[in-house]
Amino acid sequence: MEFTACRIHLIRIIRYLCELINNAKVMDQKINKPGHFFALFVLLAVMTGISSCEKFTYTPPAVDPNATWLLSTDIQPIFTASCVSCHGGAVAPDLREGKSFQALTKGGYLDLPAESSELYSTMTGSSHTARSTAAEKLKVLYWITQGAENN
Numbered sequence: 001m002e003f004t005a006c007r008i009h010l011i012r013i014i015r016y017l018c019e020l021i022n023n024a025k026v027m028d029q030k031i032n033k034p035g036h037f038f039a040l041f042v043l044l045a046v047m048t049g050i051s052s053c054e055k056f057t058y059t060p061p062a063v064d065p066n067a068t069w070l071l072s073t074d075i076q077p078i079f080t081a082s083c084v085s086c087h088g089g090a091v092a093p094d095l096r097e098g099k100s101f102q103a104l105t106k107g108g109y110l111d112l113p114a115e116s117s118e119l120y121s122t123m124t125g126s127s128h129t130a131r132s133t134a135a136e137k138l139k140v141l142y143w144i145t146q147g148a149e150n151n
């Protein structure tokens, strides 16, 4: 994110400098000392570039632990998008819509404390960590902390 934003601006700066060099050549024929203006423009361009890099720094959206996290609209969509391709009945737990709640509670995947529950620890473990984002893992964690209701 950050890198891409900076690169775009660096390209703009380089383009800007090329135009300046062209202008400076034209100016050279008219005025005797374009060097000072040129140096000032270079400095301004570099400073603009640096400040725009900071402006584009990416901050991931925070997952609020105090919000109410719902199985139906927050958790099940994660299962449906990233898990049911494998956990579609053959591999336990069955995470398909309408099946996931029973499979997770009966299988003891949601036991507190939430951090060490089978569901959360599998999602953060090495075999599964790449299958969901950090924000998705937190949503699951907070849903379990809040009692893992069929809500």
Ligand code: HEC
Residues within 6 Å of the ligand: 078, 079, 082, 083, 084, 085, 086, 087, 091, 092, 093, 109, 118, 119, 122, 123, 127, 128, 131, 132
């Ligand atoms: C590419 C296939 C695949 C995907 C996608 C997948 N899993 Fe799994 N998962 C497995 C397999 C295979 C096992 C059983 C072996 C193991 O524990 O790794 C398993 C086991 C589990 C277990 C049980 C671990 C245990 O010790 O009993 C849980 C809980 C789980 N997965 C959750 C998830 C969740 C949540 C997602 C989606 C974010 C997910 N899985 C996505 C293949 C997958």
